[in-house]
Amino acid sequence: MKLSLAGSRSALRRIFSDKLAARSFLLAASLPLLLLLLMAAALLFRTLPIFQFVSPWEFLTGDLWRPSQGEFGLSTFISGTLWVTLLALILAVPPCIFASIFLVEYARRGTLRGILPAIDLLAGIPSVVYGVWGLLVVVPLVPRLGQFLRGVFGDLPFLTSSNPTGFSILAGGIVLAVMISPIIVSITVEVLRTVPQGVREAALAVGATRWQAIKHAVLPNALPGIIAAAVMGLSRAFGETLAVMMVVGNTPAIPRSVFDPGYPLTALIANNYGEMMSIPRYDAALMGAALLLLVVVIIFNVLSAMVLARLGQEVSS
Amino acid sequence: MSMQKRWWRRAHLEESLFGVLMRLSAVVLVLALAGILGSVLVRGLPAMSWDMITKAPEGGFYLGGGGGLLNAILGSLYLAGGGTVLAFLVSLPIALGLNVYAPSSRWATFTRLTLDVLWGVPSLVYGAFGFLIMISMGMRASLGAGILVVSLLQIPIMVRGMDEVMRLIPSGQKEAAFGLGATKLEMARAVVLRQSLPGIFTAVLLAFGRGIGDAASVLFTAGFTDRIPTSLAGPAASLPLAVFFQLSSPFPEVRARGYAAALILTVLILIVSGLSRALARRLSRNVVN
The missing domain is CATH 1.20.5 (Single alpha-helices involved in coiled-coils or other helix-helix interfaces)
Structure with missing residues (x-):
């Protein structure tokens, strides 16, 4: 009798603690959503006052930014962010895919095993260190590259500039491209390795060359993963602050060429947060810029999740 | 032909x-x-010199005077360390909730998407959010505020890392525990935690690395000071900001110290990364395949 009572009491305690854990763990699992909503709400709440002053459309497309005179147009900074991010993606994604294919499909196992830890390690290097490298190596090289291109091709659209320094969109793009490449390579390698060996063998068996097998059999299977890798790189490049600020020039004018300086949104916020409380509505405008970054990141991720879900279905069917 | x-x-x-x-x-x-x-x-x-890692800045440091970067080194360690502890306390329950109590539900899928979004949110936005919370509570830039923001930034990194290894645990092992009459909590402790221990450590150290290298989030919230931080309410320096500020100096001696700060930061990251590899290998002895 005593024994069974003790037994049932301990059983009750076990069930009780399990129920308690279930409640608290599920509660914890709702924290990420809560954090995201809170972040969006706080930024939106601080941004709203600016819209009594300029319309949302003017705020996004206006090209005058004179806070002390109450003029707030973000388009210069939006274009700075777009230029730098696009350039980084163009410079990073194709070489990273090629390098990953080489590592997985062509290189010896030992090479891959030696290089992968180094790539993972480089993904962990702080962005400010990439900025230091940009300042030391990329910025001095950029004007020479510009002169060389001009000497060979003459004046070209997007490539001709009167900027005598190397602080430019191109420098920012190169630094970001190198910064995101370890992430892209590490994910792409992982994805390529999960493509079943049979897929390659089937293509080779019908007479495909190695590259043809990769192009027609391996890459279509790996496409969703490669897109995911590119989106991760994109988010990192898009929101990077210090590394870009160090090399991009921070001149508020819409760039006409990759050799022109630019002024991305992140740099705008980081450079001016110190004085934003002293000029009316300046804080609302800067928080609006931060909100814009948040909204764009949310849109990217939801879109890529939708694309991945669709592609995943197609590949598996 | x-x-x-x-x-x-x-x-x-x-x-x-x-x-x-x-x-x-x-x-x-x-x-x-x-x-x-x-x-x-x-x-x-x-x-680099011994002074760089053992002394705080002395008078005229930013004009080329004596002293070192101990303020930034300790500040960064406190910020990343405190943030990692806080983030761990939140992240482990989230990861367990996703994998033990709500596996393969729509809610879990949605939460994972939310975590992906949070992973991609620029650290500057975390900083701006932290700044807003800080001023609405009447706080000033401080080590405590910095730690809070760094922990927010680390949570998605940590949860994703833990989640990834917990999802790989074969369902047969979980069912074996249930078959012996274990509750979900007991199963979580005996199977999920033990099997994913190496992955949990890797995730924690990865988040620590992100925390120590991040600048944009602490720029708003932790401030910068030449003193070694002694209280949560006072400002704290950090290595990435030390790099950034010193590189914008016109004096070559000061810029050289910016490079030294970058080197110290890189070496710290290499140590963390090596440690995580060694720990993961050691702990994986406890894992049953």
């Missing part, structure tokens, strides 16, 4: 063209990445 020949020639051409492209890409990538470590080492080493 000639069509076949042409086909072969094209295939060969394509094969060798892409072969060259791939090798070139790999070489360029490796060179660029080696160049980063190389340039930080070459410029940072000459400016």
Whole structure:
């Protein structure tokens, strides 16, 4: 009798603690959503006052930014962010895919095993260190590259500039491209390795060359993963602050060429947060810029999740 | 016959063209990445001295005077360490909730998407959010506020890392525990925690690394000071900001210290990364396959 009572009491305690854990763990699992909503709400709440002053459309497309005179147009900074991010993606994604294919499909196992830890390690290097490298190596090289291109091709659209320094969109793009490449390579390698060996063998068996097998059999299977890798790189490049600020020039004018300086949104916020409380509505405008970054990141991720879900279905069917 | 020949020639051409492209890409990538470590080492080493890592800045440090970077080194360790502890306390229940109590539900899928979004949110936005919370509570830039924001930034990194290893645990092992009459909580402790321990450590150290290297989030919230931080309510310096501020100086001696700070930061990251690899290998002895 005593024994069974003790037994049932301990059983009750076990069930009780399990129920308690279930409640608290599920509660914890709702924290990420809560954090995201809170972040969006706080930024939106601080941004709203600016819209009594300029319309949302003017705020996004206006090209005058004179806070002390109450003029707030973000388009210069939006274009700075777009230029730098696009350039980084163009410079990073194709070489990273090629390098990953080489590592997985062509290189010896030992090479891959030696290089992968180094790539993972480089993904962990702080962005400010990439900025230091940009300042030391990329910025001095950029004007020479510009002169060389001009000497060979003459004046070209997007490539001709009167900027005598190397602080430019191109420098920012190169630094970001190198910064995101370890992430892209590490994910792409992982994805390529999960493509079943049979897929390659089937293509080779019908007479495909190695590259043809990769192009027609391996890459279509790996496409969703490669897109995911590119989106991760994109988010990192898009929101990077210090590394870009160090090399991009921070001149508020819409760039006409990759050799022109630019002024991305992140740099705008980081450079001016110190004085934003002293000029009316300046804080609302800067928080609006931060909100814009948040909204764009949310849109990217939801879109890529939708694309991945669709592609995943197609590949598996 | 000639069509076949042409086909072969094209295939060969394509094969060798892409072969060259791939090798070139790999070489360029490796060179660029080696160049980063190389340039930080070459410029940072000459400016390194014992003082750099044992002393806080003394008078006229930013004009080339004496002292070192201990304020930033300790500040960064406190910020990342405190943030990691806080983030761990929140992240482990989230990961367990996703994998033990709500596996393969729509809610879990949605939460994972939310975590992906949070992973991609720029650290500057975390900083701006932290700044808003801080001023609405009447706080000033401080070590405590910095730790809070860093922990928010680390949570998605940590949860994703833990989640990834917990999802790989074979369901047979979980069912075996249930078969012995274990509750979900007991199963979580006996199977999920033990099997994913190496992965949990890796996730924690990864988040620590992100925390120590992040600048944009602490720029708003932790401030910067030449003193070694002694209280949660006072401001704290950090290494990435020390790099940034000193590199914008017109004095070459001060810029050289910026390179030294970058070198210290890089070495810290390398240590954390090596530690995580060694720990993961050691702990994986406890894992049953």
